[in-house]
Amino acid sequence: MIKAIKGTKDIYYPEIEKWQFLEEIVIDVFSNFNYNEIRTPIFEETALFARGIGESTDIVGKEMYTFTDRSGNSVTLKPEGTASVVRALLEHSLQKAKPLNKFFYISPMFRQERPQAGRLRQFHQFGGEALGSNNPYLDAEMILIPYIVMQMLGLSDFKVKINSLGVPESREKYKTVLREYLSDKVKDLSEESRRRYETNILRIFDSKAENDILIMNEAPKILDYLSNEDIDHFEEVRNILDDAHIDYEIDEKLVRGLDYYTNTTFEIVSGSVGAQSALCGGGRYNLLARELGGVDIPAVGFAAGIERILLACKNEGLLEFDPYPLPLFIVLLDKSYDRIAYNLSLYFRGKGVETELDYLGRSVKAQMREANKNNAQFVLFVGGEEINESKVTLKNMADGEEAKYSFDSLEEIVNKIYSSDEE
């Protein structure tokens, strides 16, 4: 039997309801902040990600789904959303149409990693990008928006971590200092961290080895090497968050894995989802547009993992919905009236009443059981003696009360169903 590819999942009942619930909240919150949805293609020219995310990153180096199409072009399934949004902005010169563009997306992403709790090969993110301004209010907004989404979901076991990486010049200066600090301690680091000492020294801060953590706790801090301008920007972001009553902690060890980040970086981590605890991450990327199109467009954004957020909801006992009530179920008492029953269903559906009926030719008893499983509020019986008087019987499933209606007073049934819904 053909099965879904490793690290991919089919999403259907009952989980799909949670996805729809979450997506509705996401759209509401973004709309509330006046962000516009953008849908970019699911694959792009490989060079976009290689240049945008950075050749040396793990994502580009070993995780991308890259293949050659039939025309011989190298294309890649998108591993993240930001590069595509920036590409679209530049391609359509949207920075000229509007000085500030605020976009959001909800989209699948693809990375060929070993699957694990909270880590899939096709996973889904919602994210926001604000392009065209260096204003620290937008940095704060990128934290505020996912924070509000998580609050609306009812999550409580999470915290916000922020840091600033400054501009590349100060980061390079800091790396040099860090390299000096570690020069005589390299031998005590874990094997993994010794490798990073050569390749990407900042990532040693991510190490989970106990001894590495001890050594890095004593290391010089990046915030001491930022320019005055960057420090002011970071302080302003923090003040805005304080005034918005967002709890956060400064984590000077928070260095993110994508090359394009400058200044503010942040993460929202959950305490209830296992090893892959980052629910959301993002930061400012003032240099990415120049890298991709030669234009300076200061920008900031974030992305949040939908599977991880839903996992956190599950572990915190949230989103346990009761089955949706079904307003109307039509029960066929006599099979010869099936066309009448179906036409009635079309009438009620046309009136906006969600309606179901039996498609399997089952007994009245089985139909009633089915109505019950669907949590039907009303059942409409078609057939029996009353059909000879052109009437149908409506039963209220809550109290068992029944009433007959003639075919020319179906409107009354609709009203009855709607009025009971309001109670």
Add this chain to the structure above:
RNA sequence: GUGGAUGUAGCUCAGUUGGUUAGAGUAUCUGGUUGUGGCCCAGAAGGUCAUGGGUUCAAAUCCCAUCAUCCACCCCA
């Protein structure tokens, strides 16, 4: 890519030191009871015991290989 764990009914799981026809709960279907439904009762259907090989009189059970899934490393959302 590295390590560990696990694969038995649609789902969640039992299955003794190897021993007849592999079980339960739940879901599904049919019927009884009920004012035509919920609760209850009865019955039915549902399995290549992941796959392949080996040991044995005998394998779901022991051994080997393969595959898959899960968890952790790594990486990140």
